[in-house]
Amino acid sequence: MDTIKEKILLSYDIRGLYPKDINADVAWRLGYYLTPLLIKEGILPKRRLKIIIGRDTRKSGLILLKNLIQGLMQNNVEVFDAGIITTPFLYFLIKNYHFDLGIIITGSHLNENYTGFKIYTNELQAITGEQLKKYLNHFNQPVTIGLIKGKQLRKNFIREYADFLLNQSEIRKYLRNIQNKNILVCCPKSTQLILEKIKKELKIKMQFVHRPIPKRLLNKRKNDFMVQFDADGDRIYIIQRNGEVILGDVLGAFFIELLKNKKPKKVILDCRCGCFLEDLAKKYKFEVVYSKAGHSFFKEAMKKN
Structure with missing residues (x-):
């Protein structure tokens, strides 16, 4: 079984190339050892934990998710698979459904060859790669695969999150200003799934593309402005009709x-x-x-x- 390399344990999160640095073995090891270590440190409570997990749209995400869950369920935990989500969506799930821990598998704004793990406690405290470096030898010790002790559930929370965004943003106050606008959104599927619900609710004109449009081509489109998100939905850019970034x-x-x-x-x-x-x-x-x-x-x- 492959080991976890120190170079993927970064200041903010865990990140590296797939499958060279991060692969199914790394995901399994992380799941297997993470919760006992965080309980020992007093970061997580000593009881059956509720954990929410999701991923971005990278092709590597599905195999990493499967192995991360399998590693986690070697412990006495309850794991909810939320499917394809964004990082802000993960924050919402952790706080509103009282999860002890939340993990999203994502390479964030990096290219398709990268992946990683963002990990947060119930207080949205990030568990960084830097924090986990001192446990590197522990993560890489020989493992014994036993009987599954945990429980896995799947749930789609998109409707609840879309309603939350609509209510918190009070966007309905400004409908008159946006319903006549042609909005182009460049985003991955994870963000589109959420915005499709909002588009339908507000009856606004919104088109989706999954790759950035060159400035010379953007000028030819009949959009009023473009909104661009990164792979896990926590970075946003607003681009004017002429292609200039605000x-x-x-x-x-x-x-x-x-x-x-x-x-x-x-x-x-x-x-x-x-x-x-x-x-x-x-x-x-x-x-x-x-x-x-x-x-x-x-x-x-x-x-x-």
Whole structure:
């Protein structure tokens, strides 16, 4: 059985080439050893655990999912297979259905040859590759495959997640402004499955493509704008009709304007943000909280504030 290599244990998550660095054996080992180690560390409770697992649309995802679940079920756990999901979808599932642990198999924004694992506790604390390095020898010790102790269930949560997004975003207030727009969405199937539900509910004009469209061709389409997502749905780009990308600071300003009358009035910025975004936040009396760049640092700052 292949072992887990130190180089795939990164600062934020676990990531590497498939099948050179991450394959079925690695997924099985991770599943087999992960929960006992996290229980020993006091990160997970000492009881039968509820774990939610999903994957992005990469072809490698299915075999990795199968072996990860098989490894997990050597322990006394209850595993829910949510199928094809996004990372924000995983956050929703963990918090709303009170799972002890959530795992998504994804290579994030990297190309198709990469894959990996993002792992989160019930408090959405990331279990990073860096944290797991000290257990590398433990992960790679000889294993004995025994009787299955766990339980596996499958459930599609897309309808529940789509309803959550519709209600939390209050997008129906702005329907008059968007129903006459032609929206092009470049995204993987995981994101499309969610947006199809929203499209149907709101009766908006939305087309889907799965590969980025070159700027010269985008100009010829009759779309008002394009929205582009990465493979696990936690990165977004807005592209104008002329092919120009709207800067992240401009999107940040849009959200500050949108939330200026909401409470609590706090906004988290990192060192990459322009001064005008900070000035706009202070203009509307937001408390500005500064964070290191990176989603795990942002989530920590959100929890603290």
